[in-house]
Amino acid sequence: MTGALPSDIDVLIVGAGIAGASLAAGLALHRRVLMIEAEDVPGYHATGRSAAFWQESYGGTGVQPLTAASFEALAHPHPDFSDRPFLLPRMAVMIGRRDEAPAVDAFVAAFEAKGVAVSRLSAAALADHIPGLRPDWSEAAFEPSCRDIDVGGLHAAYLRAAKRAGALLSVRTPLISARREQGGWRVETGQGTIRAALIVNAAGAWADAVARACGVAPVGIRPYRRTIAQVRLGVPTPAALPLIGHVGGDFYFKGEGEGRIWLSPHDETPSDPCDAAPEELDVALAIDRLQAVVDWPIAAVERKWAGLRSFAPDRLAVLGPDPDVPGFVWCAGQGGFGIQTAPAIAGLLAWQLGAPAPDGAIARVDPSPYARARFA
16 A cells, blocks of 8 residues: 555554465455555565475374365365466375384374375385485375465465455554554554554564564464575486475475475574574585485575474464453464465454354364463
C-alpha cells in the first residue's frame, strides 16, 4: 500500500511471510485486515529461504496432522486461487547406516501408525535410487508422497488473494510498541499509530520480541540457523533423485537437475533474530557428510544461504489467543514446517478469528495441541 496507514482496523497481522499472508487471505473477506512487515519485501526471511519440500513425516508426529491436512490445498488449489498446483513430484528416502536399522524401523512404525504412506526399502532398491551410495548405508524408509513446493508461487498467491479480499499490506513498518486501551490496542509502528481490535503475532524469529513490545509474556520461541548450499557435482545425478534424509538428522539433500543438488547439514545453531548468513564451517560440514554417504565428487559450491527456524520449547507451532492478554493472538513457532502446514494453520486460525469453519481434512485437525494455553 502507499500513503498513510488506516487509523482503525479489526486485525493487525505482524509479519507478511507465509504465516501472515495465508492468514490474511483467509480472513480479509470477514474482517478488516492490515499486515505490517518490517522488511522492504514480504517473505524476506524464513519464507524466502525454504528448502521447498512437502514431506508428511517432516517435523515429527506432532506436526504431521497439519502437514497432511494441507496437502489438498497445495496439490489441488481452487482455480480462483491458482491455475496450477504448488506441489511437484519428488519422493523421499530416509536412510541409515547398517547399525541404524532399529531407528529406521521405529521411523516407519511411528508414521505408519499415523496413516502415512511409508515403507521399508531393501538395500538393493536403495542403491537403485542413489547411485554411488557407500556400502555401509543399507537401511532406508521410502515416502512416495513427498513433493517439492513452489514456495514463491504459493506466497505470491496468498498475497494476491489477501489483496483481492481487501487486506492491506505496509512494508518497512516494524511494530515498535503496543498497549491495551478501551477494548483494543494502540499500536506504534515505524509508519505511524494504528488502533486495532486484535493483534496477530506472525513475526517468525521475532515472535517473542513482538510479544514483549506488546506487554505480553513470551513463549520461549527460539530461532535456530539452518544452512543450505547448492552444489555442482562432478558426476550426473538421476533426474528423479528423491529427497534423501538421514534418519538420525545429520543431513538432507535433493537433486536440482543438471548435476546439482541442494545440501544441508541439518544444522540447528541457536541464534538471535537476524538476517541469517551461512557459516563456512557449516557448508564444509555438509559436504563432509555428503561424501561419507556417496562417492560423488564436488565440482563447485555455487550458492549458499541460511535461514532461521523458530521453535517453541516443545517444537510445535503456537496458535491462537493468548490466555492472559485479550486480543493478542499467536501464529508462530512453526519451525521449518511453516510452508507445508500453511493452509491448515491459516484455516484453523482464521476460523477462530471470524472466518467460516474450514472443511475437509483441515476441519478434522484438533487445534488443542498447538494452543498457546498449553504453556500456561
